[in-house]
Amino acid sequence: MSFKFTANIGLMFKEAGSLEKRFEAAKKAGFTAVECAFPYSSPIDQLTAARNQSGLEVTLINSYPGNLEAGDLGTACIPHRQHEFEKGIEQSITYANALHCKRMHVMAGKEPPFGDCAMEESYITNLKFAAERLLKEGITAFIEPINQQITAPRYFLHSFHKAVEYIKKVDHPNLKLQLDFYHLQLLHGNVTQILKDYLPYVGYIQLAQAPHRNEPNSPGEINFAYVFDILKEVGYTGYIGLEYNPVGDTNDGLKWMSELQLSLK
Numbered sequence: 001m002s003f004k005f006t007a008n009i010g011l012m013f014k015e016a017g018s019l020e021k022r023f024e025a026a027k028k029a030g031f032t033a034v035e036c037a038f039p040y041s042s043p044i045d046q047l048t049a050a051r052n053q054s055g056l057e058v059t060l061i062n063s064y065p066g067n068l069e070a071g072d073l074g075t076a077c078i079p080h081r082q083h084e085f086e087k088g089i090e091q092s093i094t095y096a097n098a099l100h101c102k103r104m105h106v107m108a109g110k111e112p113p114f115g116d117c118a119m120e121e122s123y124i125t126n127l128k129f130a131a132e133r134l135l136k137e138g139i140t141a142f143i144e145p146i147n148q149q150i151t152a153p154r155y156f157l158h159s160f161h162k163a164v165e166y167i168k169k170v171d172h173p174n175l176k177l178q179l180d181f182y183h184l185q186l187l188h189g190n191v192t193q194i195l196k197d198y199l200p201y202v203g204y205i206q207l208a209q210a211p212h213r214n215e216p217n218s219p220g221e222i223n224f225a226y227v228f229d230i231l232k233e234v235g236y237t238g239y240i241g242l243e244y245n246p247v248g249d250t251n252d253g254l255k256w257m258s259e260l261q262l263s264l265k
Contacts, residue, residue, distance in 0.1 A: 024053070032057065180205070214253075
């Protein structure tokens, strides 16, 4: 069984320079697809030209995150920003369509220090809106639990169990779970059972070693030889995003694939 790998060009191929130049670098490395979490800082015409020239598929983008410099990481859970959230989804759709991207991670946002019981209601309402609006564009909506302790302090969605609860509450066929083994390990551990239990909700997988978010063969807590055996066992056929920070040169770091008897072909 072969897997479909996609390179995260926000983290990988930084040696090439700009986000636009990383499309060609990924192609030269042998990838046929890339994911791009935050394309919004680049002019859409330049990204589109780079994508078209490379011929690579863009498998996933994040929804517009709001003001990253101010600490935003999405606005879906913030009650008083619903209009901004809907406007951001429209901007995200513009980028997704230009890049021919059919998957979007709808970012939840961060909890205020004092907490707010209205956040869950806002989150579910906004997810319903996003799932239906994206369906009309042929784009699948995803939610992804993100760890608070290292990656995103106070991130609202920080449990895979809660994520599946929200998917059930929204009850929309266009909302799926994005499962990143890096976050799964840091949040819960027990990766085998959680993968098997929640596989019916999973539409996209990402990976990186924990806790330092480097290549799968770097020192860490996850046995990726075992993980790929489990993915074969459960018959996962979707994309696997390589969302890790290379320790050194990106191409040199890809040797982990041959070590695990995997390839990009």
